[in-house]
Amino acid sequence: MTKKLVMIAGILCAILVILTGTILIKNDFLHKVPEVVETPQPTETPEPTEEPEPTPTPTPDLSRFYDTDSLLVCANKKHKLPDGYVPADLTTPDVQMRYETWQLRQPAAEAMEEMFAAAKEDNIFLVVGSGYRSEAFQKTLYDGYVAQSGVEYADSISSRPGYSDHQTGLATDLCGQDASYDLSTSFETTPEGQWLFEHAHEYGFILRYPNGKEEITGYSYEPWHYRFIGKEEAAALYDAGENMSFEEYYNIEGGDYAED
Numbered sequence: 001m002t003k004k005l006v007m008i009a010g011i012l013c014a015i016l017v018i019l020t021g022t023i024l025i026k027n028d029f030l031h032k033v034p035e036v037v038e039t040p041q042p043t044e045t046p047e048p049t050e051e052p053e054p055t056p057t058p059t060p061d062l063s064r065f066y067d068t069d070s071l072l073v074c075a076n077k078k079h080k081l082p083d084g085y086v087p088a089d090l091t092t093p094d095v096q097m098r099y100e101t102w103q104l105r106q107p108a109a110e111a112m113e114e115m116f117a118a119a120k121e122d123n124i125f126l127v128v129g130s131g132y133r134s135e136a137f138q139k140t141l142y143d144g145y146v147a148q149s150g151v152e153y154a155d156s157i158s159s160r161p162g163y164s165d166h167q168t169g170l171a172t173d174l175c176g177q178d179a180s181y182d183l184s185t186s187f188e189t190t191p192e193g194q195w196l197f198e199h200a201h202e203y204g205f206i207l208r209y210p211n212g213k214e215e216i217t218g219y220s221y222e223p224w225h226y227r228f229i230g231k232e233e234a235a236a237l238y239d240a241g242e243n244m245s246f247e248e249y250y251n252i253e254g255g256d257y258a259e260d
């Protein structure tokens with residue numbers, strides 16, 4: 001009897017051991033920690049490379065725009081010429097003129113003669129309608145417009161004395177044979193206006209007040225007003241894009257007069 005009990009107890013024990021083992025194994029499976037997916041090591045943060053030395057912005061040399069001897073001297077509503085400035089090398093170019101005899105600075109006068117001769121070769125007959133204008137002349141002109149139609153109107157079509165491109169002795173108003181187009185935007189439609197638009201830069205002249213650049217230059221479109229700046233500069237400015245203005249190309253302040 002006791003033997004039987006011992007045997008049963010033994011069997012029960014064995015079963016218990018087996019069951020426990022099975023459960024443990026099962027649990028082990030169940031609780032098996034999923035294989036750790038190796039997370040990629042964060043790549044080493046690169047040593048902060050030394051900040052490149054900021055190249056100092058060179059102070060632009062503005063002297064060529066403010067020195068009256070320079071062919072790039074600027075006269076606009078933001079830059080007045082020295083009081084009573086008169087160019088020292090004014091001369092009368094040997095070309096056809098209208099209204100009166102006009103003078104220009106020597107280099108501009110020579111270039112103008114060359115340009116008029118070249119135009120003639122193309123059967124284009126240019127006429128000078130204006131050249132150098134003294135500060136006093138400009139004052140008479142400007143005051144006349146003011147008396148006629150007020151300051152706002154005068155400022156829109158003329159310069160105050162001391163601010164005129166014509167006082168540099170490097171600017172000219174050009175015309176064709178038909179005077180009815182003089183100082184009119186319709187001059188751009190004439191053969192003379194078109195020839196100038198295409199060729200003036202070859203002789204060092206640029207269209208000083210291009211169409212659509214009123215805010216930048218401070219002046220309405222004037223297809224007749226050309227300004228001598230030298231052949232190389234004029235060609236580069238012309239190539240920089242259609243209707244490129246002097247102020248844009250050289251990054252010079254322009255636009256309207258500064259508030260008083």
Ligand SMILES: [Zn+2]
Nearest residue numbers: 130172173225
């Ligand atoms: Zn003009």
